[in-house]
Amino acid sequence: MSQQVCHIKWNADGLIVDGQQADLLPHEGGLKELLAAYYKSLGLNYPKFHKMDNLSKLGVLGVAMLSAQYDLSAYADDAIAMHFQNASASLDTDWVHQQNINEGKAASPANFVYTLPNIVLGEIAIRNKWYGENLFVVADSFDLERWMKTNQVLFDQNKAEAVLGGWVEVLEEKFELELYFVVKQ
Amino acid sequence: MNVYVTGIGVVSALGIGVAANQDALASGRTGIVSCETRKGPKLKGCLSLSDEVLKSRLGLELSAQVPRTAMLAMLAAEEALGDTVMHTDIRSGFINGTTTGGMDLSEAYFSALYLEEDDSEMVKLLTHDLGTVTQLVNQRLGFTNYVNTLSTACSSAANAIMLGARMIKAGMIDRVLVGGVDALTDFTVDGFGSLMIYDSEHCRPFDEERVGLNLGEGAGFLLIENDKSLAQSQNKVLARCAGWANANDAYHQTGTSPEGNGAALAMIEALKVAQLTPSAIDYLNAHGTATKNNDNSELSAIDRVFEGVDVDFSSTKANTGHTLAAAGGIEAVYGIMSILTGAVFPNLNWKNKMLSSDRKPVLTYTKKEINAVMSNSFGFGGNSTSLIFTKA
Amino acid sequence: MDLKLELKEKLIDQLNLEEVKPEDIKDDEPLFGEGLGLDSIDALEIIVILDNNYNIKIGNPEEARDIFHSINTLATYIEANQK
Known part of the structure; x- marks a missing residue:
């Protein structure tokens, strides 16, 4: 069995952290600027953040918000598994690389390294020094039941004490994060 | 089960x-x-x-x-x-x-x-x-x-x-x-x-x-x-899937850590799941992409996990090229073929031993009894997986 | 514009150094390691910047290590090799 201890839902309509609804932070511009506003308000001192694609930024910020709610440092560095789903994989970033190819320009290595959906897991792992399991699944929409079922497999086999993840989706200006933290009972 | x-x-x-x-x-x-x-x-x-x-x-x-x-x-x-x-x-x-x-x-x-x-x-x-x-x-x-x-x-x-x-x-x-x-x-x-x-x-x-x-x-x-x-x-059993593990290297978006931390964690945990010691592995099909970075950290991880064990290893990527998402599947099949035919596949194009390790890959097609194989696959985002298959 | 200032602005823009201003980058300070904290991907990105802006091609990343030491070494190399 497992217990859900923290839930974050974040999209254009607002931010809900454990049932507490808040308006989005004021910002000028689009998603990039919105994410930058949260970076500032969370007081993250992590210049590498600015090099990430929006998908990775969204995931890293979500986990930072969750860490502010719930003490994750009590877990061993390989005890938290990460398990995410989304629909568009890394299409938002793939498109930039594809455009470079289409237009015959030199590919940007800094862009290419984000053309995989699981890089967001890598970025979260690097920032938090987590060596646990990572899984990234592509699905039409967030399937909470399947997500929990897969987590149960991890818990049953003593592979993780907690699972962090859910849905992390970015395509152009549209974004949606649904982040859960569940612990083994 | x-x-x-x-x-x-x-x-x-x-x-x-x-x-x-x-x-x-x-x-x-x-x-x-x-x-x-x-x-x-x-x-x-x-x-x-x-x-x-x-x-x-x-x-x-x-x-x-x-x-x-x-x-x-x-x-x-x-x-x-x-x-x-x-x-x-x-x-x-x-x-x-x-x-x-x-x-x-x-x-x-x-x-x-x-x-x-x-x-x-x-x-x-x-x-x-x-x-x-x-x-x-x-x-x-x-x-x-x-x-x-x-x-x-x-x-x-x-x-x-x-x-x-x-x-x-x-x-x-x-x-x-x-x-x-x-x-x-x-x-x-x-x-x-x-x-x-x-x-x-x-x-x-x-x-x-x-x-x-x-x-x-x-x-x-x-x-x-x-x-x-x-x-x-009523299918014939070809092999058993005996061990598996995934770990994150938590080092860089694309590069692997010099010590191969994620790789070592995955190999150690897969051995634990299979309840095997490193000396039980008869053939290791390495990730071995031939990039400076991967082979250096993978071999460093192998040195740690297989300390004192002269494990037979090779990369088949000089045969197939790096097939990205498919690599772990293709190489799992090769691992099972190794068990079925009792042979270790050679690592092509190898001439110079790496300075960072004393190990060298298997260079010729070598027949021997294979009871257990390990197959490594490491991906961008630090995603490191190791699988173990054993004889049926 | 002064080549060194131009380079600093290009690096800040292309390498997303959001919290850095041109005057924060000293001409003779190492760009990698301690200095600006740039990494291997940034080095590859600078190779693309040189190609796109100055038509300079660097085929071997090993070669780049000395050239990319500081703004001074980078500017000297560009002045000598720009076509």
């Missing part, structure tokens, strides 16, 4: 099917050849059959919109499935790992659009995404209980195998086809080019003078079953 491997299927630059791949590996042949691209010639591990030939081989209409990725997967998946038939009492699934999806057709559209200003083929984008490839393949296979698409870079197929094995072990499914596929695309060739890790010559895994990889394409799938499924299918 036992996890039996009862079917294997593979497509790579070495050919279609287990037999063709076995012959090529045993004779030390490479499938990597020089191919023309918009940016000049590149060495790639491509299956030398056009989309049209693949379609006719699969009995598909020439006009059907099926990405090459899906066709490679169909060929390998159908070989692995053999004549196993679906049964309503057997909960069955299909887990596919891929990163390129239907990108090969999307590129054909973009190329027509940008070079010839022809926008008539926009419909080609409809098969772009990863899940569509899984669905197209499954339309032929007919799995109903669980169909899933994983995308964790170059460990995708290995993670699909791990998830399937675990679901069997947890009693959630009885039979599952697991593995992965990727076709060659300009997207990946250009991208690895921009990272300056694409060798303009044949790649040289674990050689001190190595400079990078050659990309390849292909698919590799395993059919795995529990006792209940086996009683119904």
